[in-house]
Every structure is written in structure tokens, then in C-alpha cells.
Amino acid sequence: MPQVPTTAGDIEAGELGVVLMHEHVFIRTETLQSGWPGFGGWDTAAELRAARDRLGRLREAGVDTILDMTVPGLGRDPALVAQAAEGTGLRIMFATGYYTYDNLPFPFQFRGPGKILDGDDHVLESLFERDLTVGIGDTGLRAAVLKVVTDEPGMTPDVERIANAVASVALRTGAPVCTHAHAPTRRGLEQQRLLAGRGVDLGRVVIGHSNESTDLDYLQQIIDNGSYLGWDRCGLQLTVPLEAQIDTLVALCERGYSGRIMLAHDKASFMDWFTNDEIGFGAPDWQYSYIPSTMLPALRERGVSQDQIDQMLIGNPRDFFSAPASAPPAAGAAG
Numbered sequence: 001m002p003q004v005p006t007t008a009g010d011i012e013a014g015e016l017g018v019v020l021m022h023e024h025v026f027i028r029t030e031t032l033q034s035g036w037p038g039f040g041g042w043d044t045a046a047e048l049r050a051a052r053d054r055l056g057r058l059r060e061a062g063v064d065t066i067l068d069m070t071v072p073g074l075g076r077d078p079a080l081v082a083q084a085a086e087g088t089g090l091r092i093m094f095a096t097g098y099y100t101y102d103n104l105p106f107p108f109q110f111r112g113p114g115k116i117l118d119g120d121d122h123v124l125e126s127l128f129e130r131d132l133t134v135g136i137g138d139t140g141l142r143a144a145v146l147k148v149v150t151d152e153p154g155m156t157p158d159v160e161r162i163a164n165a166v167a168s169v170a171l172r173t174g175a176p177v178c179t180h181a182h183a184p185t186r187r188g189l190e191q192q193r194l195l196a197g198r199g200v201d202l203g204r205v206v207i208g209h210s211n212e213s214t215d216l217d218y219l220q221q222i223i224d225n226g227s228y229l230g231w232d233r234c235g236l237q238l239t240v241p242l243e244a245q246i247d248t249l250v251a252l253c254e255r256g257y258s259g260r261i262m263l264a265h266d267k268a269s270f271m272d273w274f275t276n277d278e279i280g281f282g283a284p285d286w287q288y289s290y291i292p293s294t295m296l297p298a299l300r301e302r303g304v305s306q307d308q309i310d311q312m313l314i315g316n317p318r319d320f321f322s323a324p325a326s327a328p329p330a331a332g333a334a335g
């Protein structure tokens with residue numbers, strides 16, 4: 001069975017256990033944190049302690065592994081995350097990609113296709129590929145997935161450029177793809193079109209933030225096209241009330257789709273976008289504990305079986321990471 005890189009070393013996909021497929025630990029705006037250290041109340045020692053406590057409780061609630069979807073643009077720092085997880089027993093997987101809803105930073109405005117030397121997208125692709133094959137910086141920690149982000153503005157030229165680079169690297173390395181998709185504007189379908197058009201196997205793609213839609217037609221199309229639904233903002237009601245999110249998930253399970261859904265909260269221990277007081281005021285249920293303590297009991301009460309829950313939390317992540325890579329045959333290979 002394929003090996004998956006985690007903070008506990010490379011482990012077999014079948015050993016991942018209960019997995020939350022889209023979480024964060026520290027979300028920090030790089031330019032603000034380096035320009036004004038401590039921005040937003042950041043205190044390294046205090047936040048390490050707080051994160052270790054929260055991750056430890058998540059482990060005690062039965063979670064074995066989380067996928068940290070924090071990529072550059074969100075302040076990715078795997079060494080610090082690994083330090084926070086130390087001693088908790090929780091394993092963490094990492095991601096590569098770039099987080100933006102519209103533009104890439106300045107260096108990419110001058111390098112790449114159609115730029116000064118009209119090169120290919122080697123710069124972007126080599127960054128992603130190194131994270132997957134060598135490791136992130138000098139941490140020795142490799143990314144387990146590639147990330148595509150499409151929010152309300154859709155496939156802007158730079159977002160499309162990132163998505164194309166992700167597709168190329170996915171084909172070369174065989175790494176799977178997880179996305180951030182603005183569900184109310186059905187961005188997941190647009191992501192699937194681009195990735196499939198570049199030859200990526202949609203069975204190795206999770207379309208994220210799908211719980212921000214109650215549109216069963218949209219959700220069904222994503223599944224029919226072969227991808228998983230990332231039901232990954234549990235406890236957060238930006239566009240859909242929590243009760244309606246549970247109703248939609250129950251309806252999908254009733255249709256027999258528990259084999260195509262993966263769960264998570266998209267929560268961070270620290271986020272410099274909001275203070276924890278602001279989150280407590282605006283989204284009181286948005287906690288790492290929401291799925292184990294609130295959502296799973298609600299699902300069971302509504303007739304979702306333990307087998308279906310295990311499928312979403314254990315079986316699907318295992319199958320996702322152990323599916324055969326969609327890499328094309330090596331150059332010169334027979335046939």
C-alpha cells in the first residue's frame with residue numbers, strides 16, 4: 001500500500017486511521033508577520049502551548065491524523081506545526097500550492113509564460129514538486145497533497161496558472177489534489193473541468209468546502225464526475241445554517257454517497273484574520289471538537305450508520321491516498 005508522508009514519518013495509507021481531511025493549525029499572513037512581528041496577537045510560545053492542548057484534545061476525541069491545508073499565502077510553517085503536535089499522538093500531513101483568490105505575488109508577474117523571457121511555468125511547478133518529493137524547506141517534511149484554490153472570482157489568469165501547474169505536477173508525481181472551492185458559485189465543477197482537461201484522474205481529487213451548498217444537483221455532479229466531496233467546514237456557517245448542512249449530508253448518505261464524502265472543520269488554533277473572541281462571537285460552533293461532539297451524534301440520530309461514518313472518516317481517506325497514481329507512462333516506455 002502506498003506510503004503517505006506525515007509528521008510521524010511515512011506511513012501506509014491503511015494506517016492513517018480517523019482522518020480530518022482539511023484543517024489548519026496556524027494561519028498567519030506572511031507579509032504582516034514578517035513586517036510587524038507579533039501582528040494580530042501572535043506569541044510563538046503561547047500559541048504553541050495552545051495548539052498542543054487543542055491537538056491533544058482532538059486526539060483524545062478519536063482523531064488519528066489531520067491534513068493541514070495551510071499553503072504559502074496562509075503562512076505555512078510545518079516545523080512549527082510538528083512542534084505543536086509533538087507528544088499529542090496526532091499525526092499531521094501537509095499540502096503544497098499557493099493560496100490566492102486572484103493574483104500571484106510580484107515575482108510571478110515577471111516570470112513564466114508570456115513574461116519577460118516567456119518561459120514555461122517551471123518556477124511554480126518546481127516549487128510544488130520539491131515540496132512533494134524532497135521536502136518543505138529544510139524540514140524534511142514532505143507535502144502529501146497539492147491544493148487548488150478557486151473562490152468567488154473563479155479562474156482568474158493567475159488562479160488558472162496555479163491550477164495548471166498543480167495539474168502538471170500531479171501528473172508527474174502522482175500526488176492527489178485537494179481544493180478550496182467557492183460552493184455557492186459552483187466553482188468545484190470549474191476545477192474538475194480544468195483538472196480533467198489536463199489529464200488528472202478526478203478520483204484523486206477532493207472538491208473542498210462542499211458543505212457550503214445545499215444544491216444537491218451541484219453536489220451530485222461533482223460525485224458523478226468522480227471526485228470526493230470535502231465536507232470540510234463543519235461547525236462554520238458562512239452561507240448555510242448548520243442544521244441545513246446536516247440535512248444535506250444526511251440526504252447524500254441516504255442516496256448512498258458516504259463512500260464519496262470526507263469530513264473536517266477547516267479550523268485553525270490561531271488565525272491572524274480574526275481574534276478567537278471574534279470567532280467565538282461570529283461562529284461559536286467552529287471548533288476542532290464540533291465533529292466528534294456535536295455532528296456525529298446528530299448524524300447517528302438521523303439514521304446515518306456507524307459504517308457510513310467510518311467510511312467517511314477512515315475508509316475514504318485510506319482509499320484516496322492508496323488509489324493508483326494518475327501519472328502518465330514515463331517517456332520512452334513501451335506502448
Ligand SMILES: [Zn+2]
Binds near residue numbers: 022069
Ligand atoms: Zn482551509
